[in-house]
Amino acid sequence: MVWFEVKKVFSRASGKISLAVLAALLAVTCWLAVSHIDYVNADGDIVTGIRAVRMLRSDKEKWEGYITENVLRSVIRENAAINASDEARSENVKEQNKAYAKKQGFDDIRDMINRAFCSFREYNYYRADSITEEEVGGLYEQRVARLREWLYSEEVYDHYTEEERAFLIEQYESLKTPFYYAVSDGWQAVLYYAQTIVMIGMLVCGFLVSSVFSGEFQTKADAVFFSSKYGRSKAIAAKVKAGYLIVTVLYWILILSYSAIVLAATGTGGGNCAIQTSFTYGKSFYHITFFELWLLMVFGGYIGWLFILTLTMLVSVLTRSPVLAVMIPFIILFLPSFVGGFSVLSDMLGLWPDQLLNIGEAIMLFNLYRVGGHIAGALPVVFTMYSCLYLVLPPALYLAYRKTGID
Amino acid sequence: MELKLTEVTKKYGGFTAVDNISLTMTGGVYGLLGVNGAGKTTLMRMLCTLLKPTSGSITCDGRDIFAMDASYRGLLGYLPQDFGFYPDFTVRDYLRYIASIKGLRPAVAAKRTEELIGRVGLVKAADKKMKKLSGGMKRRAGIAQAMLNDPKILILDEPTSGLDPNERIRFRNLISELSEERMVLLSTHIVPDVEYIANEIWLMKDGVMVQSGTPDEVIASMPERVWICRTDKQTASKLMERYQVSNIKTEAQGAELRLIAAACPAEGARQTEASLEDVFLYYFGEKAGEENGVV
Numbered sequence: 132m133v134w135f136e137v138k139k140v141f142s143r144a145s146g147k148i149s150l151a152v153l154a155a156l157l158a159v160t161c162w163l164a165v166s167h168i169d170y171v172n173a174d175g176d177i178v179t180g181i182r183a184v185r186m187l188r189s190d191k192e193k194w195e196g197y198i199t200e201n202v203l204r205s206v207i208r209e210n211a212a213i214n215a216s217d218e219a220r221s222e223n224v225k226e227q228n229k230a231y232a233k234k235q236g237f238d239d240i241r242d243m244i245n246r247a248f249c250s251f252r253e254y255n256y257y258r259a260d261s262i263t264e265e266e267v268g269g270l271y272e273q274r275v276a277r278l279r280e281w282l283y284s285e286e287v288y289d290h291y292t293e294e295e296r297a298f299l300i301e302q303y304e305s306l307k308t309p310f311y312y313a314v315s316d317g318w319q320a321v322l323y324y325a326q327t328i329v330m331i332g333m334l335v336c337g338f339l340v341s342s343v344f345s346g347e348f349q350t351k352a353d354a355v356f357f358s359s360k361y362g363r364s365k366a367i368a369a370k371v372k373a374g375y376l377i378v379t380v381l382y383w384i385l386i387l388s389y390s391a392i393v394l395a396a397t398g399t400g401g402g403n404c405a406i407q408t409s410f411t412y413g414k415s416f417y418h419i420t421f422f423e424l425w426l427l428m429v430f431g432g433y434i435g436w437l438f439i440l441t442l443t444m445l446v447s448v449l450t451r452s453p454v455l456a457v458m459i460p461f462i463i464l465f466l467p468s469f470v471g472g473f474s475v476l477s478d479m480l481g482l483w484p485d486q487l488l489n490i491g492e493a494i495m496l497f498n499l500y501r502v503g504g505h506i507a508g509a510l511p512v513v514f515t516m517y518s519c520l521y522l523v524l525p526p527a528l529y530l531a532y533r534k535t536g537i538d
Numbered sequence: 539m540e541l542k543l544t545e546v547t548k549k550y551g552g553f554t555a556v557d558n559i560s561l562t563m564t565g566g567v568y569g570l571l572g573v574n575g576a577g578k579t580t581l582m583r584m585l586c587t588l589l590k591p592t593s594g595s596i597t598c599d600g601r602d603i604f605a606m607d608a609s610y611r612g613l614l615g616y617l618p619q620d621f622g623f624y625p626d627f628t629v630r631d632y633l634r635y636i637a638s639i640k641g642l643r644p645a646v647a648a649k650r651t652e653e654l655i656g657r658v659g660l661v662k663a664a665d666k667k668m669k670k671l672s673g674g675m676k677r678r679a680g681i682a683q684a685m686l687n688d689p690k691i692l693i694l695d696e697p698t699s700g701l702d703p704n705e706r707i708r709f710r711n712l713i714s715e716l717s718e719e720r721m722v723l724l725s726t727h728i729v730p731d732v733e734y735i736a737n738e739i740w741l742m743k744d745g746v747m748v749q750s751g752t753p754d755e756v757i758a759s760m761p762e763r764v765w766i767c768r769t770d771k772q773t774a775s776k777l778m779e780r781y782q783v784s785n786i787k788t789e790a791q792g793a794e795l796r797l798i799a800a801a802c803p804a805e806g807a808r809q810t811e812a813s814l815e816d817v818f819l820y821y822f823g824e825k826a827g828e829e830n831g832v833v
Contacts, residue, residue: 355684
């Protein structure tokens with residue numbers, strides 16, 4: 132029965148088109164993820180793609196290891212020496228590129244210095260140029276000081292309680308230092324476009340699952356279906372299973388293929404480094420590595436798909452319309468864009484299901500929630516909340532469909 | 539086996555689709571005749587557990603069919619009026635899928651599918667997609683799906699609607715063959731569909747069962763008589779205004795009318811044997827001929 136339900140979905144033209152779109156999405160996203168890494172060679176020319184990845188890795192590998200005070204001083208020293216070179220002082224862009232080419236190896240560490248020595252909400256690319264070797268030794272303390280400064284600023288003072296401020300400061304202070312640095316461009320590339328593939332993939336999958344239940348009404352096959360022996364029991368269970376099979380198989384094929392292709396092209400190194408060593412996740416208060424963030428991203432995406440697409444199926448059962456049902460993923464994804472301007476909703480939107488599909492963004496937010504007397508970030512809350520909510524949906528789906536037509 | 543309806547009523551808001559119907563079916567072919575909107579489909583959907591009666595009960599061998607749930611539906615074969623299917627499935631896949639939801643084991647389902655494909659004459663079309671079949675072939679696939687579980691109760695709602703005369707005759711014969719050893723309820727608004735194969739006829743109008751019995755009993759129940767009269771065109775027009783006319787044959791000098799009247803309607807009119815079509819016209823009046831011109 133399950134096999135026939137799956138066949139029903141993919142025998143339709145819309146099913147075949149959706150599969151083609153997913154394949155195209157996979158190809159395009161992999162290409163974007165690999166090609167967005169660039170490298171400036173010694174001649175000042177920009178190289179992209181797999182060649183850039185290899186060259187960049189070769190430069191960066193020299194800086195792998197713990198980012199101690201000595202390493203930081205070396206970065207400041209080398210940075211200053213390059214800044215003093217003729218190429219760096221030249222007005223010619225190509226010459227400046229040649230100077231930049233020499234900085235690429237330690238650019239990640241240089242970025243960490245920039246972030247630590249700018250105010251919390253600012254970023255100045257040239258800040259490292261004005262930091263002395265003495266000052267840079269206090270980088271880890273500066274990180275915490277900048278956070279503290281921001282938490283007590285007028286901008287957010289009313290937003291956090293004293294306990295919440297203490298929680299965030301404690302999170303920053305307890306982060307193990309010195310950071311260990313390794314080339315993590317591969318993981319960062321995977322994470323950078325993961326939300327694209329997870330979100331668009333979910334929208335496409337919405338078209339597939341929206342017809343699993345409502346297809347019976349659309350084709351007017353419901354009378355035969357419900358008057359069959361198992362039409363109100365096993366056949367419905369088969370539909371529920373088929374829905375999950377489609378969601379699960381497509382999700383894992385998509386996300387694992389994407390990750391495997393991008394990592395194969397860009398390298399798997401640096402998975403054990405703290406995400407705070409990167410430019411993108413440098414300010415996050417979560418104590419996780421790139422590999423752990425990838426795990427959060429793939430499992431968060433899976434829970435998000437399960438929850439949102441089960442909701443889609445439930446709406447298709449209640450409305451008997453795949454058109455209304457297919458709008459659910461769009462509403463969930465795009466509603467925050469429309470109502471995000473209302474600050475009163477910001478806490479609520481931090482728990483919106485789209486967060487599960489967008490872990491890379493969620494990990495950088497400072498939304499805090501009080502659960503059972505404990506303060507927690509949004510991630511553990513959304514993971515727990517939607518896992519529990521998701522468990523309620525399949526029985527609801529089954530029962531709603533079982534009652535169809537009997538009034 | 540006994541399928542019994544006791545004072546069954548189905549209401550949609552203020553509208554009563556089926557009004558206080560009590561019937562008993564024990565075996566053979568039952569023809570449910572009525573014009574469109576008479577409540578036939580609602581009655582059949584209740585018998586198929588697709589709708590619950592607002593009041594009254596439906597029992598199978600004394601047990602409520604809704605309480606019996608799957609065990610009742612296991613006895614059932616149903617071809618709905620608006621027969622829907624999965625357009626991108628082949629006939630074979632469609633039947634195998636329906637067999638699976640009817641609880642047939644895969645090996646049995648495969649065997650039964652091939653058997654029924656042969657029986658309904660769809661061997662050459664077995665690997666064709668359902669959407670590519672002609673109207674008649676779709677209906678045959680429909681009857682095949684209804685027969686997959688070798689049902690003890692076969693419910694066919696307007697099975698011949700939309701078919702051409704050849705297909706209709708073929709279909710009627712097929713139903714007649716299938717009616718052995720089972721209870722068949724066949725609803726239609728086309729009298730010849732049931733005239734020769736039904737053991738019992740039920741006439742339904744506005745949700746109410748107006749007459750029931752064997753075809754002869756139903757014919758005999760008509761209090762008026764059937765007359766044939768040959769007359770000029772002017773008189774024919776007058777007769778058509780006064781009486782229910784079941785047939786008009788236009789001739790060079792006038793017309794030959796077949797009409798229903800309590801007494802001789804015109805000079806020279808001769809009484810003739812009533813048919814089921816005449817009875818249908820008598821009970822359902824003008825609406826009887828609206829849909830297809832059969833009557």
